[in-house]
Amino acid sequence: MNDALGGAGEPAREAPATEAAAHARRERAAVRRGRERHSGAVLTRRDAIPPSTADQRLLDSRSREDWKTKDSWRALRILSEFVEGFDTMADLPAAVSVFGSARSKPGSDEWRLGERIGEALARAGFAVITGGGPGVMAAANKGAAEAGGLSVGLGIELPFEQGMNEWVDLGIDFRYFFARKTMFVKYAQAFIVLPGGFGTMDELFEALTLVQTRKVTRFPVVLMGTAYWGGLVDWLRTTMATAGKIAEADLELLTVTDDVDEALQHVVAADSAITAQEQAERAAAARLVRDQQEAADRL
Numbered sequence: 129m130n131d132a133l134g135g136a137g138e139p140a141r142e143a144p145a146t147e148a149a150a151h152a153r154r155e156r157a158a159v160r161r162g163r164e165r166h167s168g169a170v171l172t173r174r175d176a177i178p179p180s181t182a183d184q185r186l187l188d189s190r191s192r193e194d195w196k197t198k199d200s201w202r203a204l205r206i207l208s209e210f211v212e213g214f215d216t217m218a219d220l221p222a223a224v225s226v227f228g229s230a231r232s233k234p235g236s237d238e239w240r241l242g243e244r245i246g247e248a249l250a251r252a253g254f255a256v257i258t259g260g261g262p263g264v265m266a267a268a269n270k271g272a273a274e275a276g277g278l279s280v281g282l283g284i285e286l287p288f289e290q291g292m293n294e295w296v297d298l299g300i301d302f303r304y305f306f307a308r309k310t311m312f313v314k315y316a317q318a319f320i321v322l323p324g325g326f327g328t329m330d331e332l333f334e335a336l337t338l339v340q341t342r343k344v345t346r347f348p349v350v351l352m353g354t355a356y357w358g359g360l361v362d363w364l365r366t367t368m369a370t371a372g373k374i375a376e377a378d379l380e381l382l383t384v385t386d387d388v389d390e391a392l393q394h395v396v397a398a399d400s401a402i403t404a405q406e407q408a409e410r411a412a413a414a415r416l417v418r419d420q421q422e423a424a425d426r427l
């Protein structure tokens with residue numbers, strides 16, 4: 129699959145036992161090399177790195193004058209991010225977005241889970257999309273890449289950026305979180321969410337809001353890690369749903385499991401249902417055209 133998209137050559141892979149040491153070595157090397165930042169197509173290093181990010185300049189600007197003079201130009205840059213993203217992602221096979229902590233350490237339980245889910249998705253023929261960063265993102269990219277799948281990273285310009293993880297075979301660097309988030313949803317059949325912090329929560333609740341408000345339909349969201357997510361899911365049920373802030377049925381949008389096979393089956397079942405429904409819709413549309421043609425011929 130990587131070849132089909134002109135993927136980069138195979139990066140060197142370490143044996144699992146030396147993974148944590150290799151990771152630490154790579155981090156030290158990155159520090160020695162000096163910091164670097166990717167901003168769209170632009171790479172800056174050391175003293176050339178601007179003091180703020182594009183997202184920061186857009187959201188943090190205080191002066192109205194700035195809004196008049198700069199924001200309309202920013203719109204073109206934002207647009208170019210969507211164009212680049214749409215053009216690149218349109219060639220992807222069926223894909224699943226995997227989210228989770230940027231801070232999980234190689235060799236930790238979460239890392240292993242990320243790696244296993246990346247591998248299982250790749251073996252089932254799905255491309256794996258992550259935020260392209262460290263932690264669970266790197267683990268899922270590694271699992272997918274080593275299983276011969278297409279490993280995708282949607283990076284984001286951050287003030288403390290560490291660069292795209294080495295297991296990303298197809299990467300896009302974004303300046304703006306919102307443009308990047310569109311790509312996670314538009315080009316994935318499902319979300320799989322591993323333990324994480326604010327960033328992971330943001331991605332999880334955006335997906336749930338989109339499904340709940342029917343902006344996207346038939347989109348499975350799987351939470352992996354029953355111990356980690358249990359408290360949140362209980363709170364959603366006993367506080368949020370009980371207070372009437374969500375419907376009981378909204379909780380059915382979520383599947384919570386520790387089991388990689390169960391997560392995969394859920395995604396595959398939803399994918400088959402979507403395919404069957406699309407085929408039925410296409411057949412119905414073709415029947416309608418045929419009926420109209422026959423009616424016109426009879427006149």
Ligand SMILES: CC(C)=CCNc1ncnc2c1ncn2[C@@H]1O[C@H](COP(=O)(O)O)[C@@H](O)[C@H]1O
Nearest residue numbers: 227228229230231259260261324325326327328
């Ligand atoms: C060590 C560190 C904080 C590195 C940050 N580097 C990152 N690179 C790419 N995506 C990220 C990064 N941090 C957060 N995210 C986004 O937010 C989620 C993780 O945030 P968190 O660690 O759960 O809150 C990821 O799924 C990713 O889409």
